[in-house]
Amino acid sequence: MSSRRDFIRQGSLIGAATLLQPASLLASAGAQTQTMHTPHSKWADGSRLIISVSMQFEAGGEPANAESPFPHNMQAGYTDLPAQTWYAYGYKEGIPRMLDLWDKFGIKVTSHMVGSAVLKNPDLAREIVTRGHEAAAHGMNWATQYTMPYEEERRFIKEGADAVHKVTGATPVGYNANWLRRGDNTLKILQELGFRYHIDDISRDEPYILQVNEKDFAVVPYTLRCNDIVLIEGRHFSAGQFLEQLKLEFNQLYEESATRRRMMSVSFHDRIGGTPQVVQAAKEFFAFAAAQKGVVFRTKKDIADMTLQDKTSIRE
Incomplete structure (x- = not known):
């Protein structure tokens, strides 16, 4: 099974290959995509730009000897004890610190919760919900879901939820x-x-609707661009570089949001986003973003519900 680091490296190679495509092909692709944009679309609640924050609750649900910042040189038959402490930081320090940050700005986030992590740390899971944040599902554990037969995958999703x-x-x-x-x-x-x-899904900067089983189903796009596990853990960005990435992303989307429905997604993982320096970077970003006119923070559930109720939402 490929590791998360393999995923990040593959993504970098794909990005490089895209940059090497002939300009004529890129122009053609851009023209096709442009026709799918909804001109002059607006958020139903009157917001200019919505920021959606994810807080991944995974630590405690990881498999034995899961990938970590430590060298992959453990001998077979032994337990990677230092790696266990890296994950433990997520529920001992990371999420509590982020919860205080969200309270400081009045932000409600979506916490994608691994079922086994929640069972191991129930008090923390309850506190997340008690503080008004959304509890979303993230599987029962870190198993490879896409290889599962239908009934096995159904049980896996249901058990986690x-x-x-x-x-x-x-x-x-x-x-x-x-x-x-x-x-x-x-x-x-x-x-x-x-x-x-x-x-x-990372195909858009706004939510859209699919038909699944002949019913409407919302897609609230995620992010790899403003994601601490990709940038900080995977590419070794500093907290300052991560902050700059967030501001650059925000500035472009805020400019576009003058005439189009735009959403910015930001993702934090318990043992990474909850470290002191990343929380400081996030604090500076949220202060910057919240000061701009028309910027609001919404959970993904709220965004999905708004999208499903809005007759002008994009449909694919």
Whole structure:
């Protein structure tokens, strides 16, 4: 099974290959994409730009000897004890620190919760929901979901969501697969189980609607561009570089939002986004963004519901 670092390296190679495409092909692709934009679209609530923040609750649900910043040189038959402490930081320090940050700015986030992580740290999972944040599903564990037969995948998704509901009392309506790698049956299963949206998509900077099982189903796009595990852990960005990335992304989307419905997605992982320097960077970014006219923060559930109710939403 490919590691997260392999995924990041592959993404970099694909990006480089794209830059080497002939200009004529890129221009043609751009022209085709442009026709799919909805001109002069607006958010139904009157917002100019919506920022959607994810807080991944994964630590505690990782497999034995999971990937970590430590060298991959463990001998077979032994436990990587230092790596366990890296993950433990996520629930001991990371999420509590981020929860205080969200409170400081009055931001409500979407927490994608791995079922086994929630069962291991139920008090923390409950606190997330008690503080008013959305509990979304993120599988039962870190298993490779896209290879599962239909019924096995259905059980996997349901068990993860049931664990979240059992501990927090909240019923997840949004879903995120491990590394966004859903299978051919995933959306059908989600629709059957009562989910209303998924985030395993990076094709747009605004939500849209799909028909799944002949019913509307929302897509609230995720991000690799403003994602701490990709940039900080995978590419070794400093906290300052991450902050600059967030500001550059915001500035472009805010400019476009004068005439088009735009959404900015930002993703934090418990053991990375909850470190002191990243929280400081996030604090500076949120202060900057919140000071701009028409900027609001919404959970992905709220964005999905708004999208499903809006007759002007993009449909694919």
